[in-house]
Amino acid sequence: xxxxxxxxxxxxxxxGHLDILHRAAALFDRVIIAVASESNKQTxxxxxxxxxxxxxxxxxxxxxxxxxxxxxxxDFARQCGAVALIRGLRAMTDFEYEFQLALMNKKLEPxxxxxxxxxxxxxxxxxxxxxxxxxxxxxxxxEFVPPHVEKAxxxxxxxxx
Numbered sequence: 001x002x003x004x005x006x007x008x009x010x011x012x013x014x015x016g017h018l019d020i021l022h023r024a025a026a027l028f029d030r031v032i033i034a035v036a037s038e039s040n041k042q043t044x045x046x047x048x049x050x051x052x053x054x055x056x057x058x059x060x061x062x063x064x065x066x067x068x069x070x071x072x073x074x075d076f077a078r079q080c081g082a083v084a085l086i087r088g089l090r091a092m093t094d095f096e097y098e099f100q101l102a103l104m105n106k107k108l109e110p111x112x113x114x115x116x117x118x119x120x121x122x123x124x125x126x127x128x129x130x131x132x133x134x135x136x137x138x139x140x141x142x143e144f145v146p147p148h149v150e151k152a153x154x155x156x157x158x159x160x161x
Contacts (some may be wrong), residue, residue: 016123020088
């Protein structure tokens with residue numbers, strides 16, 4: 001079984017993340033969405049909340065599971081028996097960072113490849129940070145996240161919808 005790990009903070013999960021996920025699920029026998037428990041980012045949602053938002057979204061995709069990890073992504077992928085890490089790219093600025101990360105991961109674990117998937121152009125400008133910023137200012141994020149994620153964002157910011 002060819003397993004891939006799709007790591008991230010997913011704070012919150014966006015339609016861009018889901019675009020990458022659906023395409024990865026078509027390429028691999030099993031995809032593990034690996035929610036980072038540690039991050040250099042300040043998260044709005046707890047680890048458990050981020051996992052639950054993802055679980056709600058993937059409940060009908062049979063070959064996808066949600067998990068969490070701490071430490072090096074490549075170590076988690078090795079423990080899962082993964083052959084690949086999935087990384088989404090929006091723009092060239094993403095590529096520079098992701099390329100360096102892929103080379104480091106390849107040095108740490110030569111048997112795990114990084115697969116880059118370009119997001120659809122409709123989602124190329126979406127980031128979790130921008131969505132949180134817009135939601136905090138009562139902007140509509142309907143086009144950028146699933147409905148249950150929008151509801152969770154509005155609850156976090158005490159906004160009635």
